[in-house]
Amino acid sequence: MDKENQQQLSVINKVNMEAIEEFCREVYYCDPYTSMHAEHVADLMAGLSSQMCMTSDEISLAFIVGLIHDVGKIKVPHDILNKPGRLDDEEFTIMKQHAEHGAEMLAVIDGAEAIIPIMRHHHERYDGRGYPNGLAGENIPLLSRMLALCDSFDAMTTKRCYRQPVALDECIEEIKRCSGSQFDPVLCELFIEFLEDRFGVRF
Template sequence: MKRKKPAGRPLIEQVNMEAIEDFCRQIYYCDPSTAMHAEHVADLMAGLASQMGMDSDEINLAYMVGVVHDVGKIKTPENILTKPGRLTPAEFKIMRLHAADGAAMLSGVDGVDPIVGIMRHHHERWDGTGYPDGLAREEIPLFSRMLALCDAFDAMTASRCYRTPVPLGECVREIWRNAGSQFDPVIAAVFIEFIRERFGYSMDGGE
C-alpha cells in the first residue's frame, strides 16, 4: 500500500511536548501496564506507517499518536482501570469514555490538532458500530483506522491477569475475520504483511 502524502495533510509542527509528557506520566505512573501498551502501540504505528509508504513526518505523527492514545484513562476510575479481571457492561461503558476524554484533554495543548481527532476516533469501526460517534469507512481518520489495528493487536498479544496472550497465528486470523467489519480491509492486509515481515510469520507456516 505505497502511497503519496495527500496535499494539505495537517501534521504536527510545534507541539507542547512538556504538556504531552505530563499527561503521559500521570496515567502511565498509575498503571504501568498501560505505559507498556502505549510503547508497543507506538512502535507498531511507526512500523505500519512505514509499511504504508508514509514519509518521516507522518511516521513521527503515527508514533506520537501511539504514545498518547490512552491518556484519557486519567479520568477512568482506578478500580476500573486496574481491575484484575473482565469488566462488567457498566464498567466497560465507563472505560469507553477514555477516547473522547483524551481528545478533550489534549484539545487545549498547542500544536496537537492533528492528534485530537485521531485519538477520539480510534475505537470507531469500519462498519459504523464503534464509538464514540459511530463513524464508518473513510469517515474515520486514516490514522485512527491504523491505530485501531495496532491497539487491538497489542491487546491480544499482551498478557492479562485473566488470560494468557493470544498466539500470533490466532491474532492474524482474528484480524482477517474482522477486516471489513471492525477494521479497514485494505489497511488490515498491509498490517498483516507488516506483521509477517516483523515476526517472520507465514499464513502457511503455522505460528
C-alpha cells in the first residue's frame, strides 16, 4: 500500500466525525441545493471507490470527502452562488476561491489534516489547467481526481434555476470528450463502468 493510501486510512480512525456532521449541518443549511448536491456526490464517490475495489475504510473516506467537498461555498456571496446565468470573470474568480475556503474551514476539525489537500485540489484538471495550484496528472490527490468526476457528473445531471439537466448519454459523451484533459483517463473508464452497472445500460 502506498504512502498516500496509508495516510488516508488513518483519517478514518482520527477524524472527529461528530464535528464533520455538525459542520455540514451548519454550512449546508444555508443552501439546500449545495446540501443535495453534496449528498449525491458522496453517494457517487462511495460507488466509484467500490467499483475500484477500495477497502471499506477508503470507501468511507471517499464518502466523507464527497459530503464535505463544497463547504467552502458558504463564503461565496449568495447572489454569485445562485446567479441564474453565466458568471462573469470577476464572479468566477470569487467562486473559484471556495475550494481553498473549504480547506481552511476544515482545518478546525481534529484529525482532518489529510482531508484538507483533497478538498483544496478537487478543481484541479488532469492537464494542469485547473485551480488553485495548476497541479497535473497524478500530482493531484487520487480522491480529488475522483471528486472532479463525481462533482461534474452530478452538476450536469441536476436541474438548476438557470438550466435543465443534461441527458445521461450526453453527460457520458462529455466525460469521454474531457478524458485526459479535465479528467484522469483511467478514472473516466472506471466511472463509466460504474454508471453502466448502476443504470443497467451500456454507453
